[in-house]
Amino acid sequence: xxxxxxxxxxxxxxxxxxxxxxxxxxxxxxxxxxxxxxxxxxxxxxxxxxxxxxxxxxxxxxxxxxxxxxxxxxxxxxxxxxxxxxxxxxxxxxxxxxxxxxxxxxxxxxxxxxxxxxxxxxxxxxxxxxxxxxxxxxxxxxxxxxxxxxxxxxxxxxxxxxxxxxxxxxxxxxxxxxxxxxxxxxxxxxxxxxxxxxxxxxxxxxxxxxxxxxxxxxxxxxxxxxxxxxxxxxxxxxxxxxxxxxxxxxxxxxxxxxxxxxxxxxxxxxxxxxxxxxxxxxxxxxxxxxxxxxxxxxxxxxxxxxxxxxxxxxxxxxxxxxxxxxxxxxxx
Amino acid sequence: xxxxxxxxxxxxxxxxxxxxxxxxxxxxxxxxxxxxxxxxxxxxxxxxxxxxxxxxxxxxxxxxxxxxxxxxxxxxxxxxxxxxxxxxxxxxxxxxxxxxxxxxxxxxxxxxxxxxxxxxxxxxxxxxxxxxxxxxxxxxxxxxxxxxxxxxxxxxxxxxxxxxxxxxxxxxxxxxxxxxxxxxxxxxxxxxxxxxxxxxxxxxxxxxxxxxxxxxxxxxxxxxxxxxxxxxxxxxxxxxxxxxxxxxxxxxxxxxxxxxxxxxxxxxxxxxxxxxxxxxxxxxxxxxxxxxxxxxxxxxxxxxxxxxxxxxxxxxxxxxxxxxxxxxxxxxxxxxxxxxxxxxxxxxxxxxxxxxxxxxxxxxxxxxxxxxxxxxxxxxxxxxxxxxxxxxxxxxxxxxxxxxxxxxxxxxxxxxxxxxxxxxxxxxxxxxxxxxxxxxxxxxxxxxxxxxxxxxxxxxxxxxxxxxx
Numbered sequence: 073x074x075x076x077x078x079x080x081x082x083x084x085x086x087x088x089x090x091x092x093x094x095x096x097x098x099x100x101x102x103x104x105x106x107x108x109x110x111x112x113x114x115x116x117x118x119x120x121x122x123x124x125x126x127x128x129x130x131x132x133x134x135x136x137x138x139x140x141x142x143x144x145x146x147x148x149x150x151x152x153x154x155x156x157x158x159x160x161x162x163x164x165x166x167x168x169x170x171x172x173x174x175x176x177x178x179x180x181x182x183x184x185x186x187x188x189x190x191x192x193x194x195x196x197x198x199x200x201x202x203x204x205x206x207x208x209x210x211x212x213x214x215x216x217x218x219x220x221x222x223x224x225x226x227x228x229x230x231x232x233x234x235x236x237x238x239x240x241x242x243x244x245x246x247x248x249x250x251x252x253x254x255x256x257x258x259x260x261x262x263x264x265x266x267x268x269x270x271x272x273x274x275x276x277x278x279x280x281x282x283x284x285x286x287x288x289x290x291x292x293x294x295x296x297x298x299x300x301x302x303x304x305x306x307x308x309x310x311x312x313x314x315x316x317x318x319x320x321x322x323x324x325x326x327x328x329x330x331x332x333x334x335x336x337x338x339x340x341x342x343x344x345x346x347x348x349x350x351x352x353x354x355x356x357x358x359x360x361x362x363x364x365x366x367x368x369x370x371x372x373x374x375x376x377x378x379x380x381x382x383x384x385x386x387x388x389x390x391x392x393x394x395x396x397x398x399x400x401x402x403x404x
Numbered sequence: 405x406x407x408x409x410x411x412x413x414x415x416x417x418x419x420x421x422x423x424x425x426x427x428x429x430x431x432x433x434x435x436x437x438x439x440x441x442x443x444x445x446x447x448x449x450x451x452x453x454x455x456x457x458x459x460x461x462x463x464x465x466x467x468x469x470x471x472x473x474x475x476x477x478x479x480x481x482x483x484x485x486x487x488x489x490x491x492x493x494x495x496x497x498x499x500x501x502x503x504x505x506x507x508x509x510x511x512x513x514x515x516x517x518x519x520x521x522x523x524x525x526x527x528x529x530x531x532x533x534x535x536x537x538x539x540x541x542x543x544x545x546x547x548x549x550x551x552x553x554x555x556x557x558x559x560x561x562x563x564x565x566x567x568x569x570x571x572x573x574x575x576x577x578x579x580x581x582x583x584x585x586x587x588x589x590x591x592x593x594x595x596x597x598x599x600x601x602x603x604x605x606x607x608x609x610x611x612x613x614x615x616x617x618x619x620x621x622x623x624x625x626x627x628x629x630x631x632x633x634x635x636x637x638x639x640x641x642x643x644x645x646x647x648x649x650x651x652x653x654x655x656x657x658x659x660x661x662x663x664x665x666x667x668x669x670x671x672x673x674x675x676x677x678x679x680x681x682x683x684x685x686x687x688x689x690x691x692x693x694x695x696x697x698x699x700x701x702x703x704x705x706x707x708x709x710x711x712x713x714x715x716x717x718x719x720x721x722x723x724x725x726x727x728x729x730x731x732x733x734x735x736x737x738x739x740x741x742x743x744x745x746x747x748x749x750x751x752x753x754x755x756x757x758x759x760x761x762x763x764x765x766x767x768x769x770x771x772x773x774x775x776x777x778x779x780x781x782x783x784x785x786x787x788x789x790x791x792x793x794x795x796x797x798x799x800x801x802x803x804x805x806x807x808x809x810x811x812x813x814x815x816x817x818x819x820x821x822x823x824x825x826x827x828x829x830x831x832x833x834x835x836x837x838x839x840x841x842x843x844x845x846x847x848x849x850x851x852x853x854x855x856x857x858x859x860x861x862x863x864x865x866x867x868x869x870x871x872x873x
Contacts, residue, residue, distance in 0.1 A: 132509050132512075134476075138479045142483065149490060150488070150490045153484045154483070154803050154804065157801075157808055158811070165819050167476065169822075219803075220803045224803075368571060372498070379510050
């Protein structure tokens with residue numbers, strides 16, 4: 073019984089960590105994706121300054137998720153990473169390039185356009201790779217005896233390309249609504265203009281994936297079209313959020329579009345979790361099968377329960393310090 | 405040619421971890437130095453200490469930032485290339501590595517911001533406290549990593565059930581047999597690295613006559629520290645070697661390229677170990693010295709490589725030469741430290757240009773020594789990954805093919821080359837800007853991340869205008 077409780081707690085912690093990562097790194101990756109479409113260099117300055125103080129805090133959740141997964145659900149870690157081998161490399165390379173671009177663009181004058189490129193391409197590649205991870209996860213893995221036995225390119229299929237592009241659109245939507253909240257004047261006006269277009273893209277991706285998913289995975293089809301219908305609340309709420317984005321942009325609200333986009337992501341995420349629960353890797357591996365020894369889960373839990381409030385507090389504090397519109401951008 | 409995923413994965417892991425390791429090795433030592441400078445300023449009120457602290461904390465920030473960036477990859481390498489190993493050892497490795505991550509985050513969230521950006525904004529006592537906590541935090545981070553590594557060398561406190569290790573005693577597993585030696589050796593190595601880098605940069609400033617008062621203080625302090633620590637490191641290294649002899653005799657045999665177990669074994673200064681022939685070519689050695697060093701007895705028995713089958717022997721030439729590189733650098737560091745003591749007569753320490761130039765070059769020595777040491781201990785364990793319990797071939801990801809590893813290896817080399825070149829180049833810009841007062845800045849200080857604590861510009865021309873102001 074104790075084993076069940078510990079694994080459940082860990083599933084919640086890691087699920088929470090992944091969600092925090094998607095929501096928070098999502099908008100700063102989105103800002104990078106929108107970079108080449110920005111109207112001018114001033115807009116780019118505003119956009120980058122709006123995420124610069126917080127982006128690395130956002131990425132702490134990724135590292136915490138990776139390490140936590142190894143500690144609490146090693147089977148997921150040791151099946152996912154080999155299966156996504158080349159994709160993981162692309163994601164890391166993308167994240168590294170945009171990470172150093174953040175630092176050096178500010179300090180660079182003549183070479184700034186190179187850092188712009190690194191920022192944009194890094195963000196795009198990392199976002200696409202993450203979408204592919206989601207797609208591969210939905211699609212499932214070839215697993216025998218708890219070991220990945222598929223090929224090096226199983227993660228690359230028409231379905232995962234669609235999920236990759238859809239997540240890019242989703243992150244771009246987060247980035248655009250974030251920009252609405254953090255900017256003013258012509259930059260904000262530009263963000264208002266592109267948001268509905270991005271929303272249409274996201275909804276189109278949403279529709280294609282929803283229609284396609286039952287065909288790539290039997291388990292998911294059974295889950296959604298079987299007896300339990302309670303799950304349908306998640307897509308319904310997600311659509312409601314999409315409607316709110318549309319309406320709040322039309323009414324030129326500043327904070328609402330971003331909050332509604334967070335909601336859209338949250339409910340889509342919960343819908344995805346509901347598709348698989350309690351399996352971590354369908355069809356055989358549940359979260360209890362994938363768990364590490366209870367002693368190990370407990371040993372780390374003590375530290376994590378102590379440090380997560382600290383990270384949350386620190387995160388809240390940094391967002392508070394850098395609240396409000398981004399103004400007074402230098403570099404003339 | 406057949407591409408071997410095990411060999412390529414070893415090269416890949418060796419590459420990314422070596423590249424990553426040079427940053428923390430430096431920051432651990434530097435963090436303590438920065439804390440010391442803050443302490444001296446707090447106690448004496450001499451502004452020279454504050455100037456030095458302000459400068460070195462910027463260097464610390466850039467190196468720390470590069471360490472974080474290059475470290476992200478490490479968290480995924482275990483799963484991508486060594487998934488069987490990760491699965492088998494996750495009960496121990498998972499929590500240990502996660503605790504390291506937690507330590508680093510806690511440190512960054514709690515104290516790094518205050519240390520980097522708190523100057524003039526928080527009371528000096530609080531600033532000093534933050535500096536001490538950051539220094540302490542870097543050691544705690546190293547504690548988790550080195551304990552994990554030591555466990556792989558001398559596993560303890562765990563039993564292997566159905567192909568998975570289960571921890572039976574966390575105390576025994578964490579404080580395993582080789583851990584105290586490895587940790588002490590590595591902590592001292594960090595101090596030596598920090599010390600020689602600070603000494604080298606101070607020497608360069610003295611050569612060009614910049615901020616002479618502060619840099620004399622810095623140089624003098626470093627050379628006293630190094631005078632004590634370089635010989636101590638030799639003693640600790642010797643103790644570490646004896647510990648290895650006890651637990652991993654084959655590694656020691658490879659370090660000495662000693663094939664036959666025997667007494668009165670010579671210390672080889674030069675040799676070309678040939679694993680195929682199971683013997684050395686071109687041997688030059690000092691009779692009986694290896695026995696004396698390893699057993700502290702001139703006729704002591706030293707184990708030979710042939711105690712185990714050739715396929716259980718590590719790559720002998722690599723271990724042998726890496727060990728010699730490390731020891732040579734260690735000797736050189738001791739020599740330079742003692743020359744510095746001698747040059748203190750008549751303040752020649754600060755004026756002898758050949759010596760100051762030597763110190764500049766010596767900046768690289770501790771890095772070579774650290775990498776050499778890690779090459780010895782890691783490839784010396786080969787073919788084992790968890791010593792005596794799991795081989796590298798068993799540990800590698802089963803679905804991996806050689807070309808996949810090769811492609812990502814080339815990719816990581818390319819990515820890291822860019823990071824390293826940009827970071828290294830930027831670091832030289834920070835050093836060139838030196839301890840000048842803050843440049844007049846038209847930009848709003850927006851970010852509070854490690855790298856943004858340094859304010860040098862990226863391009864040389866922009867920096868030169870700053871320098872002439």
